[in-house]
Amino acid sequence: MTSVFSNVQTAPSIEVFALTEQFKKDSNPNKVNLTVGAYRTEECKPWVLPVVKTVEAQLAADDTLDKEYLPVTGLPDFCASAVAVCFGEGHPMVLSQRADGIQSLGGTGALRLGYDFLRCILGRDTIYVSKPTWGNHKGIAQQCGYPNVREYRYWLASGRCLDEQGMLEDLTAAPEGSVIVLHGVAHNPTGCDPTPSTVIKQRNLFPLIDLAYQGFASGDLDRDGRVPRLFADHNMEFFVAQSFSKNFGLYNERVGNLAIVTQSAEITGRVKSQVRNIIRKTWSNPPSHGARVVATVLRNPALAAEWRENIKRMAERIVLMRQMLFQKLRALGTPGNWQHITDQIGMFSYTGLSAAQAEYLRTNYAIYIMSDGRINMSGLTSKTVDRVAQAMHEAVTKCSA
């Protein structure tokens, strides 16, 4: 009897995980993994934020806490705090309840809810993502059944910078009402900070801001939150998919928030109720542990201050790695303009290396980077940056792009 699943093909592997698997099996003692997007310390170790450790211990010792279901839209304290982080405490949009939050399974979950709502409830059929963008942005659109998944120009390979002109042209040509996925700060994968475009308003495009690195990019929450705040200050209607994976180091607890901003509290209420419906059919209600940690920190001024210090520490180390890498490359006289390494911000850098050059790095140096040239800056340490610079120098000079 033939199996009913005999026609199920092996799915293409997801590059970042495949590379990490390969890295794990690599026996080279000097191997370096610059692929996966998780923060690493100067000792190249994962880092559980001290403030998170403090709060987790507190929560574990608290006998009054139970394990009951959270409301479908999440822990109210968490949602309110998340929205306050995004827009700033006391923002009129928040006070008037035109902005509200819905807890989600990480940033991905928030994007999924946003995409699902815009497709199923608003009937939007066209969505634009930056070229390039995080792979899952397109993946989610395909799962949600968007008939038209398009790209707007973003990265100018020749100049290794933002393609402002291209972006403007593509968005101007976008059909009215299209959904536009913007990176709020620290664009993944290029590191180039995006420019909110006036075209969005002119074409009545619907912005969905992916805010995965607030605070993590510059070390300053307010600075990194300026895109949603700018949009809010100008009475735009939009969604923000917030992730607390990086800025709280809570990757595996899946802490996210979908912030919705509309013209009125009443409309926001209706939108929230529809998203609630979508949640019921997807995961019913969100996990409580991570949200409790974040809410506890954000609602306690001393803990919140400690958190801001922890973030600064991470952001500063990354900035330092950028500077070191740039200096090494310049000292080596590596051909090309490497200014973008320090111009870009956040965890990632689009080095501009080609797939062939990436392969060269892997094969000859056991240095793992993505085939699109993306590297995780926090994967570098002061002990490895020399070798990485040397390897990049060789790749560029010996291996044509």
Add this chain to the structure above:
Amino acid sequence: MNSLVQTNAYSLLKACRIMPLASRTKAHWASVEMGPPDPILGVTEAFKRDKNPKKMNLGVGAYRDDTGKPFVLPSVRKAEEQLMAQKLDKEYAGIVGLSEFTKAAVELALGSANPILSEGRNASAQSISGTGALRIGAAFFAKFYPSKTVWFPKPTWGNHNPVFGHAGMSVKQYRYYDPATCGFDAAGCLDDVSKIPEGDVILLHACAHNPTGVDPRQEQWRELCDVIKRRKLYPFFDMAYQGFASGCVDTDAWAVRHFLSEGLPAALCQSFAKNMGLYGERVGAFSIFCDSQEERDRVLSQMKILIRPMYSNPPVHGARIAAAVLTQPELRQAWLSDVKGMADRIIGMRTQLTELLAKEGSKKNWQHIIDQIGMFCFTGLKPEQVERLIKEFSIYLTKDGRISVAGISSNNVAYLAHAIHQVTK
């Protein structure tokens, strides 16, 4: 901040000031209606507003101890304390989650000696509790399974339909509950199932049927299995109460194990919300039992493609607790005893309620309260009787006459018996 960004932010500001408010705020949402109200939430809200000191909330879908409080299992607390001491990291878990957890979960369901495990034929993913498992399963079947129709027992859990519907499956029903006996409609069920088109998917509650509490007996399961085998239907099990129903994890998994031992393929959704009291931590697993390891690999690779665009990877806190509980002998023993404790309390309340109804002088047959199993009980009460329970006695339950036995305790079971007798005599 670099000057490029500053320049552009400034030009946005300039442009914004020029544009009038009206054209900036075109209505995106005119057609967005308020979402449907939640019926169970409605019961809870009404209960909260009621000032009657004798009020009872029998709509709650979570276990309560004998004082009516939420219950964190001692074995779970212990596991959590141990985990804190281990100082584990917060790194992403991988799309299909903690392998230590899923392995232990599937072993719990199938029994550790099951060859499926040693042969590596289960494509298993950690899921966002039971709902998440159903969602992955529904999406997988909608995409890859030849038939797009799934059959549910009538009635079934209220969220089954939305989950499968949202994933793109069409939904039909087979007879299951007999309101005349408040029991299993064996004849009706077998009749309907024998007419289901070959190859369709059939959803089965592994134990403690929700909402009725009515489970087939073993010989009835055997008959059902035979028909499903003959019709080449695909068994899709929802097991949300393993251990919680009878107090014994093996007994509660009997149906799943029987089907597999009969050589049938199957999919299985597991929830650890109730049996480990891990409700809010969202601990679950979804499995498809495949013909070979090779098929398992293909199926698993496609499951990942469905999971990643939903939430990337699952939360670990609860799964780590569950894994510790299941794999450490002392914790596992303690857990089995905690679960039996919960099940026994529920069974005890069923017995007491029935006895007290007789004591009240009720001449009605309440045997089904004892025959039914798990958290819920379909009392057989009519809507107007339910209405009276709410209005006259402040006892809150859903219109279909379903009560959550977990909401009954030794200090209010007599009041409940009295009230039920009053509205049914």
